[in-house]
Amino acid sequence: MSTAAPSAPSSPAPPETKTFRSEPASTAQRVGGVWRKGRFWVICTAIFVVLSIIGFVLANAGNQSTGTLAINNPAPAGAQGAAEVLRKQGINVTATDSLASTTQAISENGSGASTVLFYDPQNLLSTDQAAALSRAVQDAGGRLVAVSPAPLTAAQFSPDLASAGTVRGTASVSAGCSDPDAIAAGTLDGGSPALGVLAPVSLPINLYKGAETCFAPAASTAGHLAFNTTGDIVALGNPGIMINQDLANRGNAALVFRLLGSKPHLLWYTVSLKDIPVAEQAPSLAELTPKWIFPASSWLLLVAVLGMLWKGRRNGPLVAEPLPVIVKASETLTGRARLYQDARAVGTASRTLRHATLTRLARALRLGAAADPAAVVEAAATATGRPHQQVYALLLGEAPHTEREMLSMAVELTALEEEVAQR
Known part of the structure; x- marks a missing residue:
């Protein structure tokens, strides 16, 4: 009887091998991965940088300014429009920002050749400096057009001029005087803020009295325009008639060009910090301290002492109290x-x-x-x-x-x- 040989035990199947592949490590692939992860912030940063550069270029293109009544400001509140029209009419328009440069330009232009537009919105010029400017203009036979001067400044320019307060803007106001420049203008824009279409600008309107007063609102003896006796000192209380957005309204342009274009040279003088005199030595702490600080401090100290004496807690008799805890x-x-x-x-x-x-x-x-x-x-x-x-x-x-x-x-x-x- 034959017996079958026992079959050899089957060997276990070899384990399945896994193949590991390295991640792509080329420079282009790494850069692509970084771009996919951070492209949003990269794009935002690039847009911000581009807009900043464009804004900087536009702000400094042609040496433009953003100041009100600046002759290089094309914005609604600027006066570049009036300056450019006067230049095309042959007027030499020059911007100055200090009393020294203005008086020097007056002397260099010669006798009877300069019109000075004075604008001091922050009231930086002292009364002595205002008197010096008025003398320089009159000695040179020029004309001074002061735009919204302060009451003391107007009085220093000419004793014939006096400030009469402010008024709200109105739709229009007529000349109402015999001055030829005012008659040629007819009516002025009253400073209504609704006249601005894109960016309404409303500037304060001051009223003045003089030897000749024009453009007086109803029931008022003071007007937007006042002259001294000789007509070489003019106070214009409505600066809004010469800004870009309102220059073409009613008779604004006619009055501005006749006031400022009567001489071959126009000095557009805007007062700046250069006109503030520099002290020879730094002020002391006592000079910088307000005069009311010492009386106020003494009064507060006295009140504090009286309050402590009135409401202060006084030591009374000792009170025996049981200890809150048991101490060893x-x-x-x-x-x-x-x-x-x-x-x-x-x-x-x-x-x-x-x-x-x-x-x-x-x-x-x-x-x-x-x-x-x-x-x-x-x-x-x-x-x-x-x-x-x-x-x-x-x-x-x-x-x-x-x-x-x-x-x-x-x-x-x-x-x-x-x-x-x-x-």
Whole structure:
């Protein structure tokens, strides 16, 4: 009988191998990955940089300004339109920003050749400087057109001029005088803010009185325009008639060009910080401090003292209150000892030690807590066999004067209590 050979056990299948491939690591692929992750912020940054550059270029193109009534400001509140029209008519328009440069230009232009437009919106020019400008213009035979001058400044320019307050804008106002420039203009824009289409601008309107007053609102003796007796000093209270957005309204342009174009040279003088005189030395703290600060401080200090005396809490009698927590006797003893040590209260600490020893000795000798100290001394001397004088000096004698003497006394008191306890 034949038997089949046992079959060899089958070998286990080899494990499945996995192939690992490296990630693409070329420069272009890495840059692409970074771009996909951060392209939003890169685009935003690029847009911001481009807009900033464009804004900077536009703001500085042609040396443009953003100031009101600036001759290089094309915005609605600027006066570039009036300046350019005057230049095309052959007028030499020059911008100045200091009294020194203005007076120098007046002298260089020659006699009777300059018109000075004065504009000081922040009222920086002093009265002495205003008087100097007026003299320079009149000595050179020029003309001064002051746009909304301050009351004191207008009075320094000419005694014939006086400020008469301000008025709200109206639709229009007629000349109402015999001046040829005002008659040629006919009516002026009253400064209504609704006249601005793209960017409405409303400038304050000041009224002035002079030897000749024009463009007076209804029921008013003061007007938008005032002249002195000779007509070489003019106060124009409505600066809005010469800004770009309102120049073409009604008779604004006619009045502006006739006032400013009568001389071959126009100096457009806008007061700046250059006109503020520089002090020879820095002001002291006392000079910078307002005059009212010391009286006010003294008054506040007095009120504070009176308030403290009136409402301040006064110390009343001591009130005995139970401790909110239970304190261990050892902690109380340690704390009290440290207080005595910090205060160098040798006498008080000695009396406390002696009193405690007498109390414990009276209890140990069965004399009672209210026993007389002399009786306790007599009983302790009898119980220990010590001389009476020695025990008396220890318990009732002179108190120690130093901490060393007090420590020695404490040791002797402890030894005495131990002898009484062992009897």
